[in-house]
Amino acid sequence: MKSPRQVRSDIRTLAHHIDHVREALLRRADVEIAQVGKECKRTSDALAKLLDEQKLPENYKVAVVGRFKAGKSSFVNELLDARLASEDTNPETAAVTTFRHGDEVKATIRFLARDEWTKIQSLYQQDPRHIDAHRVLKWHELGKPRKNKDGEMEEGYDLQALEREYIRDGGFSIEIRLANDGTKKAEADFRRRLKEFTTGTKPHHCMVLGIEIESPAPILDGGVLLIDTPGLGDTERYRVELTEKVVDDVDAVLFLTRSGASYDQAEKDFLLSLLRKGTVKQLIVVVTQVDVTYQQHLDNAEANDDDPDPVARRIDLERQRLTKELADTLAELSQDDSPAMRRYREQLGDVQIAFTSAKLHRDWKAGKPTLCAIQSDDPGGVEQLKSQLLYMLSTESRLAMVAQGIAAGARSALLELQSVLDAKLLAIRDVKDREVAEQKLRSFRGEFGQASQRFEGAVTEQVTLLGQRLDERARQHRSSLETIALLAERELVAFELNDVARHWRTRRSGYWGHMADFQTRVANRIFPKVQEMLSEYTDTFAEFARGFETHLDRLSAEGARIAQSLELGTSLPFDVTSKLKDSLEKSLARAQELIVAKELEVNKLLSDFVDDEVSERIDQAREKVSDIWGAGTTVKQSGEVQAFYREVKALLTEALQTYLKDSIQAFGAFLVTEAQAAPRDALAEVNILLEQADDNIRAAATALVAGQKQATEDLVATIKSEHDEVLTRASSLLAVDDATAGHPGSPATSSDASTPTASTAPARAKSEQDASAPAVAAAPAPSSAPEPQQPAPTPAPAPQPEGAFELSGDGDWAEQVQTVAQVTLERIRLGNGEKSWPYDRVFPARYLKGAVRIRLIDGYLADPHQLRNLGEFLLHLAESARPKEVEVLTKFADVDATAKQDRVVDNLAKELFRDYGVTLSLRRDADVHDRFLVMDHGVLFKLGRGLDFYKPATGLARHRPDLREVRKSEVDVFCVQGHALLKANTA
Known part of the structure; x- marks a missing residue:
């Protein structure tokens, strides 16, 4: 795993090389040979813009947050390997x-x-x-x-x-x-x-x-800032505000909670704020003082004459409790099963949990005996926590985002330039008659121009329809705004009841009506409802995107047909289909990025809906109470307090609804603007392609007359060679090693889940003579899950494709495949945070076709997002392979999850049989460990994370798997010896 220092150094080195390449390209801007200078200038400008937009943050900020007595100071000292923070029992962190x-x-x-x-x-x-x-x-x-x-x-x-x-x-x-x-x-x-x-x-x-x-301290090396904050729930509001301000601008949050302690309201509010602001993915829940609760367990076991549990069992039980408390934190807001609530549940379920003990870690370092060991080589769990933190900083921080942005952007720009230069060389080689080529290009422009007008017209109608649908959404949301206002009023009622109950002297002294942290409490109460409205707007835009893609596909097909009829591609490199596909991917990626940012912006600013004018009116209303004196003071004051809150309710309701209406309206306008830009961007890409084709024709004619062919080839080769260093470093920066990527308890790394190891890597070739043959890997072990007591009769083997093996009639067919499928077809590697990994890329159709029976083995298919992944994957399987039978083998889940799993699978079974004739069945077994996709035509996928390789999706990514970010994962594809796919891969 790269350290934060290494990532920072790699970014600077890459940026330095990119700048050198940019300057070299700019120096060639005036080169006239084959119009190479124009393309060099275009790419140089793109690289300059990239470096300007991707600013390198000065450091990584890590906030340590927790309530009083959570052990923050002791924990910080262990991270620093020095006792620099005071560990007294009084609140000792009153300043940041x-x-x-x-x-x-x-x-x-x-x-x-x-x-x-x-x-x-x-x-x-x-x-x-x-x-x-x-x-x-x-x-x-x-x-x-x-x-x-x-x-x-x-x-x-x-x-x-x-x-x-x-x-x-x-x-x-x-x-x-x-x-x-x-x-x-x-x-x-x-x-x-x-x-x-x-x-x-x-x-x-x-x-x-x-x-x-x-x-x-080593952990601070490389630009890490460790920020110790005042405790959550501090009675002094100004100290709590210090913590909230710090957390708004950090790369990671270490949220400390004492072992055995339940969350209090301050901690719940803090978690909800992170969830609302979209920073929960940068959170690690750190459970401290594990040694204390384990000693209590040992004492209780001894007192009751019971056998104590091992510490691993106690940690597992506490992990389950904390996971439930995390889920309950959100459940207290709403029990809805809306897409927004499912999204937030998935994000909370993705939170990492680490267990630590400062005392165990301190004793271990001092060579003293320890009560227990959280891990055999790390009794206090602190070293593992450091690894988790450094991995998070290397993959999820602002610096990591800059690294990915610079590396991916530079790589894309340079590869695009190289493709353009290669097209020039092909044109110089193949274009013999300039007049004929120019005539073909003019004809294409004319015919494609007409198709473009039809395309623009169709999309313009779609944009108009989008605006109308968004307006309709706004009308439908009036009732939602009223519901949100009622939720906000509930928060205000709590303040009112508290103030009405106060003594009249307390009120006269000013101890009432300040409603501390009211806006944040309201924001944390209502944000799921607000996100639901935003998601409905995004869903409407997603419908537009699907329609836009359909029209773009038609334009692409029309362009390809015109080019083919003119025989344009035979002598002149010209691929309008690829250009339009690239344009679509860029448009959707940009829209996804902007939509997610806009959604977050609305939710983050929810806590600032009260403007200065409203605040001043509230202050004026509060002053009335201090003037009341004489007989019946308490009653009169109480009446004034209630009148004050009636006025405040009206003021705040109006302020909140105005803010939401304005925010939602602005979000809708933004979506329409994005929709309007999509066709322009697509046609602009084609215009660039046409411009480059014109240049290539002239370059070919010039080269033919002036003999510049060799000079152009030499120039292109030189330019390409200058890019090698940047491309290599960019690829290296994108490939983050995450040996510690999984967190304890996550499906990918829990003790009963299989993860890819060196043992599954392809072995060396069998012999020198057979060195050209595909490498043979160690055979993946057959599933340990036993067959049911009364297994169904094994169907007669279906006809096998050429090169497939013959199944015997004895034993389980899937275990036979697992035993003999030992030859590596492909190793598919998904990098952390990468996109463009839809199911058809992870599970290519060429490997699925021909299978009649398929078994998916994955123990983790109970959570809502896992069931969603299962449904999407089975649809891909049915469309690509058209099998007769699909069996899903998974673990047992709790009663509620099992019931939902059954409902989902039953609905999927009906859909797959109706639309594809596929029979779907589900079987459960407690001993499911490994994750495989097994097919009866002799192909086997070993799945590192099963189907759980997508990160929680937001924005358009909820509708398009290719826009979702993925976790680091490995998929190994095996087949039987002599399979026809081996010949196809070799060819």
């Missing part, structure tokens, strides 16, 4: 602390500038209970005298002296250095001095803007 790499340990404490401090002080003077003034409120509270642990009064802090020392114009900072003597005393002294500014028990932290600690 960022750890970055440095040659020595040094802390820099930065304080608020005087103007910012004065602003908060002024707000406190106007309203001491204002939510934004809590920092100063806490400052004054901590400055007062108080009792110590012994009950004695301690003198308060001189707040004015502290202000004079640390609050200055333009800001101020101090440094604390760790003495470089390697002693525990030095570390303790460093923590003690740092604690003065981080502990929530002293006023100093109220002045702190942020703390930065440099450390030579």
